[in-house]
Amino acid sequence: MEQFEKLVVTVSQLNNYIKGLFDQIPVFRNVYVSGEISNFKNHIKSGHFYFSLKDDRAVVKAVMFQSYASRLKFTPENGMQVLVKARLSVFERDGVYQLYVEDMQPKGVGGLNLAYEQLKKKLHAEGLFDDSRKKPLPRYPETVGVITSPTGAAVRDITNVLGRRYPVAAMLLEPVLVQGDGATEQLCNAVRKMNAENACDVIIIGRGGGSIEDLWAFNSEALAREIAASRIPIISAVGHETDFTIVDFVADKRAPTPSAAAELAVPNLSDVYLELADKKVRLQHAVTKKISTEKLKVQALKNKPCLTNVRFVIDENRMKTVSLSQRLESAYASRLQLQRSRLSGTVQKLEALSPLKVLARGYSVVKKDGKTVYGIEQLEPDDTVAIRFSQGEAVAKIVEKR
Numbered sequence: 001m002e003q004f005e006k007l008v009v010t011v012s013q014l015n016n017y018i019k020g021l022f023d024q025i026p027v028f029r030n031v032y033v034s035g036e037i038s039n040f041k042n043h044i045k046s047g048h049f050y051f052s053l054k055d056d057r058a059v060v061k062a063v064m065f066q067s068y069a070s071r072l073k074f075t076p077e078n079g080m081q082v083l084v085k086a087r088l089s090v091f092e093r094d095g096v097y098q099l100y101v102e103d104m105q106p107k108g109v110g111g112l113n114l115a116y117e118q119l120k121k122k123l124h125a126e127g128l129f130d131d132s133r134k135k136p137l138p139r140y141p142e143t144v145g146v147i148t149s150p151t152g153a154a155v156r157d158i159t160n161v162l163g164r165r166y167p168v169a170a171m172l173l174e175p176v177l178v179q180g181d182g183a184t185e186q187l188c189n190a191v192r193k194m195n196a197e198n199a200c201d202v203i204i205i206g207r208g209g210g211s212i213e214d215l216w217a218f219n220s221e222a223l224a225r226e227i228a229a230s231r232i233p234i235i236s237a238v239g240h241e242t243d244f245t246i247v248d249f250v251a252d253k254r255a256p257t258p259s260a261a262a263e264l265a266v267p268n269l270s271d272v273y274l275e276l277a278d279k280k281v282r283l284q285h286a287v288t289k290k291i292s293t294e295k296l297k298v299q300a301l302k303n304k305p306c307l308t309n310v311r312f313v314i315d316e317n318r319m320k321t322v323s324l325s326q327r328l329e330s331a332y333a334s335r336l337q338l339q340r341s342r343l344s345g346t347v348q349k350l351e352a353l354s355p356l357k358v359l360a361r362g363y364s365v366v367k368k369d370g371k372t373v374y375g376i377e378q379l380e381p382d383d384t385v386a387i388r389f390s391q392g393e394a395v396a397k398i399v400e401k402r
Helices: 011-024 111-126 153-165 183-196 221-229 246-250 258-265 269-302 310-353 355-360
Strands: 031-042 049-054 059-064 081-091 096-106 143-148 170-175 202-207 234-238 365-368 384-388 393-397
Touching: 011 081, 031 059, 059 081, 111 221, 111 246, 143 153, 143 183, 143 258, 153 170, 153 202, 153 258, 170 183, 183 202, 183 221, 202 258, 221 246, 234 246, 234 258
Parallel strands: 059 096, 143 170, 143 202, 202 234
Antiparallel strands: 031 049, 031 081, 049 059, 081 096, 365 384, 384 393
């Protein structure tokens, strides 16, 4: 018992001892494990990934710290089959062993391809690829902005096409890196700068062909959002015809090659001349036709009597004036007679209804205190009344009621 007590250790000591054993085993320092991700948690504040890897019979916990997680081109998801490179050790606090993941690759598809599909799905759901938000290209741009490498084949192709098709337009080159560290930031800054300075009428952004790694700067979410926010229309020209990047979907127009982008950006000057010549002919024809029409109108006016025989027109209008004057006088006299007849009839009706007519026939009106008396009950002895006759009025005093 005494010897047994010498072996007693705390839980922390035990876990620390076991962790030391794990860390001393060389094979545990570089382990490759495949499995399905479950219980995935992206710790927003720290940037660490916490998850489990499982197969049909077992599960193991795993953690991927921010310094490694930030290098991933894709976002891990539950149910995703992956292959991880990790260090196997013990988490002392919980006394459990777990994988400390340093790298992760999706099984069956490359990490860059998966990241591309994830971002494409995300931006499509937000509506950044919708045709309704895309701006039309200017028909006759004065300045074409070009964002690309100053030494690549793309800038030479664009310069040649612009010079051949539409030499009257100026080309403004914004030189940037198109791959490697710092490329995405320079591309974003170039788009932002051209918009801030309103430097051009249309922008071509792109580069020549390459692998998905070479083109990766054009699959940046930050660049996609800068292009979506641009007030100036943007044409994407990334890689060859079979290459597609996120920029191709969010740009206002996608060109299969840089040369094709230049052709979309400007018209063919010879076509413009032909169009102008055609419009000139049509305009001359329209003017000639208009002049002929107006000449016919003038000739018709010249043949009118008012211009060919002024005396005749004056005499004719004088006769019309006399006729109209006679009709006006006749109408006035007829109207006046009608109104007089109506007035006479109205006066007769008023006279027939006048109370003075009644008084003239021997009747009178008795008033007491200025009010008409209609019955004997309104009078009392000694009341003073006014009696109205047709020719005047008399004041009387009531002596007796009967």
